[in-house]
Amino acid sequence: MVVPYKPYGQLALLVLCLPPYRIIRGVDIFLQQVANGLTLGSIYALVALGYTLVYGILGLINFAHGEVVMVGALTALAASKFLLAAALPPAVVFVLAFLLAAAVCMALGIVIERIAYRPLRNAPRLAPLITAIGVSIILQQLAMMLWGRSYHAMPQLLPEMAFALGGVQITVIQLVIIGVAGLTMAALLVLVNRTRLGRAMRATAESPSIAALMGVDANRIIVLAFLIGSALAALAGMLVASNYGIAHYNMGFMLGLKAFTAAVLGGIGNLAGAVVGGLLLGVIEALGAGYIGDLTGGVLGSQYQDVFAFFVLIGVLVLRPAGLLGERVAERA
Amino acid sequence: MSAGMNNARMPRNVQLALAVIALAVLPFMVSAGLGNTWLRVLDFALLYVMLALGLNIVVGFAGLLDLGYIAFYAVGAYVYALLASPHFGLHWPVWAILPLGALAACGFGVVLGAPTLRLRGDYLAIVTLGFGEIVRIFMNNLNAPVNITNGPKGIASIDPIQVGGHALAQPLEIFGVTVPALVLTYYFFLALALLVMLAGLRLQNSRIGRAWAAIREDEMAAKACGINTRNIKLLAFAMGASFGGLAGGLFASFQEFVSPESFSLMESIMVLCMVVLGGMGHIPGVILGALVLTVLPEAFRHGAGPVQQAVFGQVLVDPENLRMLLFGLALVAVMLYRPSGLWPDPRHRQEFNSR
Numbered sequence: 023m024v025v026p027y028k029p030y031g032q033l034a035l036l037v038l039c040l041p042p043y044r045i046i047r048g049v050d051i052f053l054q055q056v057a058n059g060l061t062l063g064s065i066y067a068l069v070a071l072g073y074t075l076v077y078g079i080l081g082l083i084n085f086a087h088g089e090v091v092m093v094g095a096l097t098a099l100a101a102s103k104f105l106l107a108a109a110l111p112p113a114v115v116f117v118l119a120f121l122l123a124a125a126v127c128m129a130l131g132i133v134i135e136r137i138a139y140r141p142l143r144n145a146p147r148l149a150p151l152i153t154a155i156g157v158s159i160i161l162q163q164l165a166m167m168l169w170g171r172s173y174h175a176m177p178q179l180l181p182e183m184a185f186a187l188g189g190v191q192i193t194v195i196q197l198v199i200i201g202v203a204g205l206t207m208a209a210l211l212v213l214v215n216r217t218r219l220g221r222a223m224r225a226t227a228e229s230p231s232i233a234a235l236m237g238v239d240a241n242r243i244i245v246l247a248f249l250i251g252s253a254l255a256a257l258a259g260m261l262v263a264s265n266y267g268i269a270h271y272n273m274g275f276m277l278g279l280k281a282f283t284a285a286v287l288g289g290i291g292n293l294a295g296a297v298v299g300g301l302l303l304g305v306i307e308a309l310g311a312g313y314i315g316d317l318t319g320g321v322l323g324s325q326y327q328d329v330f331a332f333f334v335l336i337g338v339l340v341l342r343p344a345g346l347l348g349e350r351v352a353e354r355a
Numbered sequence: 356m357s358a359g360m361n362n363a364r365m366p367r368n369v370q371l372a373l374a375v376i377a378l379a380v381l382p383f384m385v386s387a388g389l390g391n392t393w394l395r396v397l398d399f400a401l402l403y404v405m406l407a408l409g410l411n412i413v414v415g416f417a418g419l420l421d422l423g424y425i426a427f428y429a430v431g432a433y434v435y436a437l438l439a440s441p442h443f444g445l446h447w448p449v450w451a452i453l454p455l456g457a458l459a460a461c462g463f464g465v466v467l468g469a470p471t472l473r474l475r476g477d478y479l480a481i482v483t484l485g486f487g488e489i490v491r492i493f494m495n496n497l498n499a500p501v502n503i504t505n506g507p508k509g510i511a512s513i514d515p516i517q518v519g520g521h522a523l524a525q526p527l528e529i530f531g532v533t534v535p536a537l538v539l540t541y542y543f544f545l546a547l548a549l550l551v552m553l554a555g556l557r558l559q560n561s562r563i564g565r566a567w568a569a570i571r572e573d574e575m576a577a578k579a580c581g582i583n584t585r586n587i588k589l590l591a592f593a594m595g596a597s598f599g600g601l602a603g604g605l606f607a608s609f610q611e612f613v614s615p616e617s618f619s620l621m622e623s624i625m626v627l628c629m630v631v632l633g634g635m636g637h638i639p640g641v642i643l644g645a646l647v648l649t650v651l652p653e654a655f656r657h658g659a660g661p662v663q664q665a666v667f668g669q670v671l672v673d674p675e676n677l678r679m680l681l682f683g684l685a686l687v688a689v690m691l692y693r694p695s696g697l698w699p700d701p702r703h704r705q706e707f708n709s710r
Binding site: 151339 | 414420471474476481485486488489492493496620624631632635673677679680682683685686687695
């Protein structure tokens with residue numbers, strides 16, 4: 023699952039961060055876009071980790087993961103409103119709302135695994151994909167019933183301040199997103215690479231049957247992957263709702279898609295790859311949306327933001343079919 | 356094949372005649388018993404049959420997971436819309452546009468296929484998905500600086516299909532009997548769907564079909580047996596895409612309106628669900644899947660409100676909401692109890708079980 027460090031992603035990041043001179047209207051604007059991109063990218067990375075954890079161990083695209091993020095966001099939103107009404111300080115509300123959202127998402131993750139994936143472990147490859155799509159439709163519809171079709175405003179839990187760092191405006195929430203995401207990802211990397219449990223996870227990813235022979239309970243590890251992924255999804259959902267100030271029953275779909283793209287970009291099944299892919303995709307999108315108008319003389323506008331991400335994805339995969347940090351899999355039927 | 360499944364007691368000719376009569380009478384019965392709404396659903400079902408059969412070539416025969424299939428449908432639809440509508444003032448004949456749409460979609464299939472041939476499985480899935488989104492986003496935004504697709508507003512008042520000087524959108528009088536427009540459309544779509552089905556059946560049992568099956572089961576081994584995997588895979592993409600393009604043209608003429616929102620990722624997923632739910636690689640199964648997934652959600656849509664009214668005395672849940680919810684539940688349930696589809700290929704089932 024985790025391969026030796028190869029700096030392809032970082033190199034690509036560097037190259038992409040250095041577009042030709044004349045299109046850079048100012049270093050400030052450029053850095054501002056990078057900062058925005060890193061914020062978005064941190065969220066993509068958190069969600070992408072959920073995809074990649076499950077994929078690394080089960081070899082399965084958890085298509086319902088985006089909806090788990092949505093449930094996390096809406097739960098956190100409802101919880102924050104409720105707790106704020108109980109006159110708790112915003113910082114406490116922030117933490118409590120996250121814990122609640124995480125609990126709900128983790129329960130959801132277990133249920134999804136138990137109902138939609140476990141019975142199909144030895145089924146034809148596309149069967150779990152269809153159940154995942156089914157689950158994701160169900161979750162969306164349930165959320166629509168519970169929360170309606172309207173956009174909900176996320177209460178402002180963090181101070182609405184912005185720091186000026188060398189001409190770049192960074193809000194508190196952006197700092198929190200990047201910081202929290204960074205810490206979480208570091209913790210996850212330590213967990214997987216340095217602990218006994220992580221060793222069991224890597225062993226199961228390598229070969230479930232041999233790991234089982236060594237006394238690893240594969241089912242426990244799989245459930246654990248779903249639990250961690252769902253908790254990260256809840257975190258991402260809460261952060262993205264706080265960042266944009268809104269949440270919506272339909273928000274999970276595109277976010278999940280982008281995050282999955284990020285996971286593939288970095289090399290799916292690879293934790294560091296998910297992080298690199300997420301950050302890279304965020305920065306590419308922010309820069310792409312910011313500069314595409316200038317690059318094309320105003321012919322194409324920022325509405326092509328999504329196209330940009332997918333073009334980069336296709337380009338990377340054509341040049342490096344296993345993703346930036348992915349191991350070269352010789353044959354995987 | 357499909358006829359082999361039936362009871363052998365009846366001669367084949369009689370079976371065929373019965374099937375033809377049943378298919379010919381079906382629209383009249385539907386329109387008399389259930390009304391024109393359902394006749395429309397039936398016409399759409401035939402379009403989806405064509406789409407599902409096209410995707411079946413890519414996913415079912417060649418084993419290439421394509422999540423952007425609807426893009427080819429969109430290309431076909433837009434080719435028709437641009438060449439037969441007041442948007443550019445062009446009104447080409449349908450016999451020129453439909454093949455052109457299929458050809459354009461085929462070209463897109465090759466464009467997509469060529470760079471992605473090295474990818475396998477899930478990587479291919481995400482790239483095709485991205486491709487589908489790219490096509491949709493371009494259609495949404497190509498109204499500036501030059502207005503090509505008219506953007507999110509879409510293209511309206513597209514010409515209906517003309518067959519032998521008669522527009523299918525008008526009822527036809529034959530021997531004193533008035534055949535309604537929707538029934539005419541049904542016959543036309545049915546004829547094309549049968550053509551697509553026959554093409555699929557012939558392909559499956561051809562040298563190419565066997566090459567696809569070989570690639571699906573083991574690409575390395577197929578290569579070692581001397582199959583030119585690159586060309587054969589490209590062929591699968593191109594063939595599947597051209598059927599999609601054909602269905603797209605029909606869709607545009609039938610709706611008389613196209614807009615990018617008809618070609619969302621959800622549509623691609625829907626067609627994939629038809630193929631997988633019915634039974635990948637098995638043509639009767641795929642047709643069944645397409646029919647079930649077109650008719651079932653409509654039944655929920657029309658049935659959900661009145662049934663709630665009858666049971667609870669009021670409409671508790673928005674029927675549209677309930678429709679999708681039940682649809683999701685049905686997808687999960689079918690896959691749990693029949694993971695290789697509702698009507699899988701008997702040969703496939705063995706392959707899956709022996710794994």
